[in-house]
Amino acid sequence: MMVESASETIRTTPSNQNGVSSLSSQSDGGGGREGGSNGDTNGEISPVDLLHLQQQQALQAARQFLLQQASGLNSPSSNEVKQSPVQVPVSMAMMSPQMITPQQMQQILSPPQLQALLQQQQALMLQQVRLTHTHSGWILSKASSKQLAFQQQLIQMQQLQQQHILNLQRQGLVPLQPTAAMQSLQQAMCPSDLQQLWKEVSGVPSSEEALKQAEGLDLSTNSSNSTSAFPKAASAHIPLHSLPNGQSHTPKRDSHEEHAGSHPLYGHGECKWPGCEALCEDMGQFIKHLNNEHALDDRSTAQCRVQMQVVQQLEIQLAKESERLQAMMTHLHMRPSEPKPFNQPVSTHCDAYPEGLPHPPTSAATPITPLRQGPSVISSSSLHTHSHSHTHAVGPIRRRNSDKYCTPIASELAQNCEFYKNADVRPPFTYASLIRHAILESPDRQLTLNEIYNWFTRKFAYFRRNTATWKNAVRHNLSLHKCFVRVENVKGAVWTVDEVEYQKRRPPKMTGSPTLVKNMISGLGFGSLNASYQAALAESSLSLLNSPPLVTPPSAASLNMLHVGHDDVSSTVEQVNSNGSCSPTLSPQQYSHPVHVKEEPTEVEEDSRPVSLLAGVTHSLPLPSDERDLEEDLPTEELE
DNA sequence: TGTAAAATAAACATGC
DNA sequence: AGCATGTTTATTTTAC
Numbered sequence A: 001m002m003v004e005s006a007s008e009t010i011r012t013t014p015s016n017q018n019g020v021s022s023l024s025s026q027s028d029g030g031g032g033r034e035g036g037s038n039g040d041t042n043g044e045i046s047p048v049d050l051l052h053l054q055q056q057q058a059l060q061a062a063r064q065f066l067l068q069q070a071s072g073l074n075s076p077s078s079n080e081v082k083q084s085p086v087q088v089p090v091s092m093a094m095m096s097p098q099m100i101t102p103q104q105m106q107q108i109l110s111p112p113q114l115q116a117l118l119q120q121q122q123a124l125m126l127q128q129v130r131l132t133h134t135h136s137g138w139i140l141s142k143a144s145s146k147q148l149a150f151q152q153q154l155i156q157m158q159q160l161q162q163q164h165i166l167n168l169q170r171q172g173l174v175p176l177q178p179t180a181a182m183q184s185l186q187q188a189m190c191p192s193d194l195q196q197l198w199k200e201v202s203g204v205p206s207s208e209e210a211l212k213q214a215e216g217l218d219l220s221t222n223s224s225n226s227t228s229a230f231p232k233a234a235s236a237h238i239p240l241h242s243l244p245n246g247q248s249h250t251p252k253r254d255s256h257e258e259h260a261g262s263h264p265l266y267g268h269g270e271c272k273w274p275g276c277e278a279l280c281e282d283m284g285q286f287i288k289h290l291n292n293e294h295a296l297d298d299r300s301t302a303q304c305r306v307q308m309q310v311v312q313q314l315e316i317q318l319a320k321e322s323e324r325l326q327a328m329m330t331h332l333h334m335r336p337s338e339p340k341p342f343n344q345p346v347s348t349h350c351d352a353y354p355e356g357l358p359h360p361p362t363s364a365a366t367p368i369t370p371l372r373q374g375p376s377v378i379s380s381s382s383l384h385t386h387s388h389s390h391t392h393a394v395g396p397i398r399r400r401n402s403d404k405y406c407t408p409i410a411s412e413l414a415q416n417c418e419f420y421k422n423a424d425v426r427p428p429f430t431y432a433s434l435i436r437h438a439i440l441e442s443p444d445r446q447l448t449l450n451e452i453y454n455w456f457t458r459k460f461a462y463f464r465r466n467t468a469t470w471k472n473a474v475r476h477n478l479s480l481h482k483c484f485v486r487v488e489n490v491k492g493a494v495w496t497v498d499e500v501e502y503q504k505r506r507p508p509k510m511t512g513s514p515t516l517v518k519n520m521i522s523g524l525g526f527g528s529l530n531a532s533y534q535a536a537l538a539e540s541s542l543s544l545l546n547s548p549p550l551v552t553p554p555s556a557a558s559l560n561m562l563h564v565g566h567d568d569v570s571s572t573v574e575q576v577n578s579n580g581s582c583s584p585t586l587s588p589q590q591y592s593h594p595v596h597v598k599e600e601p602t603e604v605e606e607d608s609r610p611v612s613l614l615a616g617v618t619h620s621l622p623l624p625s626d627e628r629d630l631e632e633d634l635p636t637e638e639l640e
Numbered sequence B: 001t002g003t004a005a006a007a008t009a010a011a012c013a014t015g016c
Numbered sequence C: 001a002g003c004a005t006g007t008t009t010a011t012t013t014t015a016c
Helices: A047-071 A088-092 A102-108 A111-134 A136-142 A144-171 A180-188 A191-202 A207-211 A219-224 A283-293 A298-333 A380-387 A399-405 A409-422 A431-441 A449-459 A461-465 A467-480 A499-505 A514-523 A531-544 A568-575 A588-592
Strands: A484-488 A493-497
Touching (some): A409 A449, A409 A461, A431 A449, A431 A484, A431 A493, A449 A461, A449 A467, A449 A493
Antiparallel strands (some): A484 A493
């Protein structure tokens, strides 16, 4: 090794010291065996399943829609829902009726369209009701209140729609007069809410707001903290069940709404008011426009109401789906006896995203932090590890596990990068693997120590929270392993990977060894794994890759372990065309490129935000031995 | 049970 | 002095 010590400096910031105590090493308990408790045993397609399916589809579409609606939509190309019927149907048509309020339809669709939609929905509802009745006994016992509520929702939507159809016919197309829209609005909201809403919607943004236009709400911002991330109109609280029968509830004021930074309704020089795309040069002009065109009048109010309902519906739906997801997770990964806090509000587990924000210490009761993620994909070993280290959530890496027996790091990371990013789960990889991966992932395949640190903290929530020891470990590994080569350049030293050395480091071990595979599987605590079922899962998950990234759940079971190579990355880089961690741009060849030490190490502070979770199909999902249709509903997650 | 690999901890050096 | 970086040694844990 070279022990020279030239004068070099490290330019980067000292990085994060989220000082959390280091944990002494500790042993682990036995191992969480996922219970085989079979909560529900539905084998065939039922009406409820149909409804579920419909809900899923609606939710997916709605999620996109919500993102558009609630985020101020930074992408200039994507227009919001507007009068133009051409724009709408793509997102709207996918949404099931319960996602769209009549008012919104009224705003969006032309009367003929509205009529057609209404008829369609009526037919659908009738069908559903009939099914419900036909199987009423079964449904009641199984689907319970959730479905009933859903039905109710449908019916009420129906009524609202009819009401609005009448209004439409009565007053022509444009609803400029105070109408039932207003009435229903007032019905649904208590006066204080209404006032607040009006104030929020029509109020002139304060000058300070105008000044803060720097960071408009973009998607990432939105997802960072669920409810408060919604734009004002959305965050205006409305009765949880916004049914015309009115409710009293006193929403706590959203403290964010006054300080939302830039105006959520303004972005890319364009007014983001639903149905409006007026161009505004600057904030001042926009404010003028807002006051003129979207002042406090009936129309604005109705539009606001529409928006509220949209958001509310979506939130409700999201809550339900999240709940279901957690139930699934609980069932699949955790002890059956463990009662899960199902009632956790969505907002609490949606805050995982912001990178710098340390999690609130994961309570021991909730081993699986990232509820919003689809940890169905997460490495079995990581889950396993995590699940049985309650008392010390930051237990030691169960190292060999990953490196040798689990999925290669690249595909694993690619698949679960979002999970690891948000979940306080220790990645099942060796430090060496991670370091190598980080370096290879960088544009120049070289990183400073600090950049390596940053990569760790960026990619893994675990390393955001537990900084005490792992940095030492990183340094230790860098020094220890010959495969990491320190290279000096003008500005400092960078670390590179000597691929040859890395390959030498560990001879292939378990290539094609049935015994090892078996051990691996059993070691992961899966019990018996049905190969054919895995294959099916893999296949099905393949299809997920075609889904839009936003709604692609990382729920694909995968089979990597069945073709485990000898080593994590070495096999991965060549096999899997995912350069790991979500940045699918790097070609495999690049990994083997000779390293060029560049003069100025790049700062990879906030690298390209990798979003795709659609990496591999290769993973293993802990499955109960009884084969069940896990794909029944996909965790509709990832509000990146 | 022994061994190797990896994690963990810590001492120490160096430069800024 | 304090910190970041880097090296080295020792011990523990884990899987084989």
